[in-house]
Amino acid sequence: MQKQSISKIFFIIAALLIWLLKYTSCEITTSSKTNGTILNEKLMNDPGECVGNLTRRNHPSADPLGCYILNSSFHIDTLDGLSNLNFSDPYKDQDGNLMDPGLCIIHCADYLFKFAALTNGNKCRCGNNTGLDAYTKLTDESSINKTCNFKCVGNSSYICGGKDGYTIYDALKSISSYSAPTIDINKKLEIIHNLTKNVRYKGCYKDSPYCNQRLLNGTSEEVSGMTIESCLTYCWQRNFTYMGLEVGSQCFCNNDYNSLTSLSVEDCSSSCEGNNSEICGGPLAVSIYNASNYGSVNNDPVPSGLSKGTIVGLIVGGTVVGIAIFVLIIWHCFVGECGHFSH
Ligand SMILES: *[C@@H]1O[C@H](CO)[C@@H](O)[C@H](O)[C@H]1NC(C)=O
Ligand SMILES: *[C@@H]1O[C@H](CO)[C@@H](O)[C@H](O)[C@H]1NC(C)=O
Ligand SMILES: *[C@@H]1O[C@H](CO)[C@@H](O)[C@H](O)[C@H]1NC(C)=O
Ligand SMILES: *[C@@H]1O[C@H](CO)[C@@H](O)[C@H](O)[C@H]1NC(C)=O
Ligand SMILES: *[C@@H]1O[C@H](CO)[C@@H](O)[C@H](O)[C@H]1NC(C)=O
Ligand SMILES: *[C@@H]1O[C@H](CO)[C@@H](O)[C@H](O)[C@H]1NC(C)=O
Ligand SMILES: *[C@@H]1O[C@H](CO)[C@@H](O)[C@H](O)[C@H]1NC(C)=O
Ligand SMILES: *[C@@H]1O[C@H](CO)[C@@H](O)[C@H](O)[C@H]1NC(C)=O
Ligand SMILES: *[C@@H]1O[C@H](CO)[C@@H](O)[C@H](O)[C@H]1NC(C)=O
Ligand SMILES: *[C@@H]1O[C@H](CO)[C@@H](O)[C@H](O)[C@H]1NC(C)=O
Ligand SMILES: *[C@@H]1O[C@H](CO)[C@@H](O)[C@H](O)[C@H]1NC(C)=O
Ligand SMILES: *[C@@H]1O[C@H](CO)[C@@H](O)[C@H](O)[C@H]1NC(C)=O
DSSP states (O other): OHHHHHHHHHHHHHHHHHHHHHHHHHHHHHHHHHHHHHHHIIIIIOGGGEETTEEOOOOOSSOOSEEEEEOTTSSSOTTBHHHHTTSOSSEEOSSSSOOOHHHHHHHHHHTTOSEEEEETTTEEEEEOTTTTTTEEEOOOHHHHHHHSOOEETTEEEEEOOOSSOEEEEETTTSOTTOOOOSSOHHHHHHHHHHGGGSTTEEEEEEOOOBTTOOSSOSEEEEOTTOOHHHHHHHHHHTTOSEEEEETTTEEEEESOOOGGGBOOGGGOOOEETTEEEEEOOBTTEEEEEEOTTTTTSTTSSOOOSSOHHHHHHHHHHHHHHHHHHHHHHHHHHHHSSOGGGGO
């Protein structure tokens, strides 16, 4: 009698688990796949995202502070912030032909600098609160015209300084949709240097500036709550091998990528919008991860909170274990001493 009611309970539990499994996997596949397709078109195929044949980029929503020149009698160069972080200074974009105010401002803001300075049409430098100390602002219109006279190589609508001129922006205020991470710079550098310890991390790679030529072009999404875990989950659920994060909020998936376009680690500078303690690529720079088996083998050193992926993983994992126990009980009853099923 007792054995009978135990089997009944197991039947009910199993039915519940099977229903749960069906329900959850169904929900995941249909709803987010539909959204994935919509967002995919936005990031990769929407003509509105293309300007000429270039992918649209961030533009400053404020004017530059002015045109500046270095005061050679000042004792130090105060726009050397990146070299203070042991990064290349001045910062150049990966192709040498993409530099524009948006790229420079985001790069400087990513590293919590106050000022972004463009010079020579293609170079970007960053400075902290004292950044303007060694520079003199030009006020005379004709000297401004003669000194800050180079168009930006990445967008000729803007001026990027000149041979000796610096077009300087307030890096923390000039792009309204982009703000500096809320994290200490030393912690951020530690996070960047720790990336290589993550077995899924494949490196920082250049993305194509051209429309419909993204490095990872399988599918994509852009959400403000982006984290490493949410992108891994997004691509793993769609059976892609790799995922890539870009400029804090964009997630791309594909089964391969061109590993020849590797960048230095500081080019992937953006903190994830959903978790500032993680790095999510940079402007036209992609942090690539191996998304294989992410949900099924979710115990490797990928940083994780109780993300959606983990929760789904727990539900599916728990269900599989539950079913396994159930099958074992049935098997035990058929083959073992629990005879009443065969009567
Ligand atoms: C899909 O998009 C719709 C409309 O934008 C939204 O209401 C829904 O919550 C999204 N679903 C998921 C799973 O993100
Ligand atoms: C896009 O424009 C650039 C610069 O004009 C050119 O070099 C490149 O071939 C173009 N790419 C495509 C796919 O049209
Ligand atoms: C270049 O700048 C102009 C002016 O802000 C902008 O309208 C255009 O979209 C930019 N081009 C690209 C490729 O982002
Ligand atoms: C240049 O720097 C020197 C030394 O700090 C300072 O005395 C001088 O006023 C500065 N000149 C300008 C134009 O800012
Ligand atoms: C700010 O920049 C100056 C010159 O680049 C540097 O000497 C100073 O240490 C920096 N201050 C901070 C707080 O990083
Ligand atoms: C930069 O590199 C030097 C020499 O390798 C080192 O002493 C210093 O601590 C480094 N600074 C940072 C901020 O990593
Ligand atoms: C400076 O350049 C602007 C824009 O090209 C022009 O309108 C203005 O007349 C120039 N001023 C002088 C003094 O050359
Ligand atoms: C970086 O890695 C070290 C050693 O694994 C660890 O102690 C430290 O907490 C990590 N730092 C961050 C910011 O994750
Ligand atoms: C993705 O890029 C590769 C290589 O450039 C290309 O062969 C493939 O057709 C692209 N796929 C899509 C869906 O655009
Ligand atoms: C992923 O692959 C599995 C096993 O091949 C398949 O059952 C599932 O439908 C695939 N999911 C998607 C979203 O393509
Ligand atoms: C990706 O991860 C899977 C499972 O963790 C592993 O089997 C595979 O070798 C990895 N691939 C690469 C290219 O690292
Ligand atoms: C943010 O990421 C860090 C590092 O991966 C992790 O330790 C922390 O729990 C995450 N925070 C949240 C709120 O998920």
